[in-house]
Amino acid sequence: MTAAASGTAPQPPTTHAAGSGAVDWARIRADFPLLTRQVHGKPLVYLDSANTGQKPAAVIEAVDDFYRQHNANVSRAVHALGSEATEAYEGARRKLARFLNVRSDELVLCSGTTFAINLVAYSWALPRLQPGDAIVLTRMEHHANIVPWQLVAERTGAVLKVANLDERGDLDLEHLYSLLTPEVKLLAFTHVSNVLGTVNPVREICRQARKRGITTLVDGSQAAPHLALDVAALGCDFYALTGHKMAGPTGTGVLWARPEHLKAMPPFLGGGEMIREVSFEGTVFNDAPHKFEAGTPNIAGFVGLGAAVDYLGAIGMDNIAAREQALLDYATAALEKVPGVRIFGKAREKAAVISFLVEGAHAHDLATLLDLEGVAVRSGHHCAHPLMHHFGVPATCRASFAFYNTFEEIDVFVAALGKVRNLLA
Structure with a gap:
């Protein structure tokens, strides 16, 4: 409970370190x-940091240094710059994996949470859902976690069900669990509300869904900048986040997914680097996560996001x-x-x-x-x-x-x- 909620008006700490270690x-x-x-x-x-976070000098300098000293495409050249760019890009993936306590080959690097949710909607949900199936959302969702599911529902005949809130802005868990009936195939919900700030009990919600055999997707856009995350311990199937809200560059983000999902899901976009071999008779796709990363990525952006993860971790x-x-x-x-x-x-x-x-x-x-x-x-x-x-x-x-x-x-x-x-x- 916050001090304000308890009726006690707080005073500003007398030093910058108060209540938070020896941080200046x-x-x-x-x-x-x-x-x-x-x-x-x-x-x-x-x-307005819930909209986008400001960037520390370390992030700005990392992006600048990449373009000044290392600019090349990734995974396509054996020359020195190509190797440096690839190592920097994959190094960012490894940093993000440590930040989330997951394996790096479980992380799809993408443009942000919106892309990540659409990837799940079109690559996981669209091939699986049928008329009579249901998707459960909550009333506090961002449009990025509503509209993709509406589009999928229209194309598959699935229906949407919505969990209510209580008067404080907390999720009504009793109502939510009552919606998790056998026809529900997916529960998609936010970790932290971008409007109310509500922090949902993700681990318990995912546990209840898993007991019922329901796949879960968590929108972590507003959680990643503020909370220590252990995605592996949350029990969800998919977790999405956006880099620019956590001191990183715009146009960066991550989808974490369980390996069995990534293996079973077809590619979302086709093009370069998501393939092993292409002929006019057919294509052999790359392994996950690379089969979901078609085309030239935002290399400098992810170098900057790696620097942002280092910066947040140091604090x-x-x-x-x-x-x-x-x-x-x-x-x-x-x-x-x-x-x-x-x-x-x-x-x-x-x-x-x-x-x-x-x-x-x-x-x-x-x-x-x-x-x-x-x-x-x-x-x-x-x-x-x-x-x-x-x-x-x-x-x-x-x-x-x-x-x-x-x-x-x-x-x-x-x-x-x-x-x-x-x-x-």
Whole structure:
């Protein structure tokens, strides 16, 4: 339970190391060049990390170094640059495997969670589902974990079933488990809600699904930047994440899958590097994961993502989680004191995301006026239309925090919100 949830207003730690080991958070923040800029003549307060995370200098420099010193295609040349590029690319795969505690040959490198989920939808689900089968989702899903399943259902005759939330924004587990009937072939759900911050009990949910013979896919986009992950211990069948939310470059991501699935699934895209031999009479495909990686990949992006994994690991994911919990508690308590503020989602276990509205103000107006104060928050439906409908609102504002934020920035944000509230009153 957060301090805010218990009714105790937290105070900012007196040192940067408080509650999170011997981490110098001021030094960590200095690693992020963009955070030093100004917006509209005011210091930037970046509270949109759930949308995309900022990049430390180590990541920027890794991408720059690749293009300056090692640029070549992967797996296609025996010259020095080709070997260096291939080693850097496969080295990133190995780093990601250690980060997730899985085997590197179980990781498909792709453009992000959206691609990863579509890969499962078209390569695993489409050949298997039949009329009368069902897919279970939850009401807190991102569109990337809704639309692919709708498309597959339309083509196979399968149906979708949706698990509800309780009044706090927690998943209604009793309702979810009641939906896991024999016709259900897949349960797809998020690890952490991008709107509510709700952290779902993935291991227990997957255990219940596995008892019923149901395959599970977990959207880990909002979990990977904030939580220490042991994917092998979660018990799911598929796990997807996005690199740009975890301090890496855009256009990078990972699908982890159990080896038996990867072996049985047909390729999703055809082209170079996903083959062993091609003739006009037929093609022999490469082994997984390479049979799912057609064409030239985002090599420099994955070099950068490997550097991001190194960077996060050096800080320690437990330290990051503790820091962000402290920021969340502090911000929640401060926002609850602002008259007219409505916070959406007060789950028992919650990541550092606060979706909110101010009485009488539209989310876009709030975000626009906060931007004039130098404060960057997201406004809109957050690619979660069904969740907005659940709460009866067209949009919310969302402040999302990362370990590089400060308690002083939260003070600036809350003061700016008070000023904006008065303007709109």
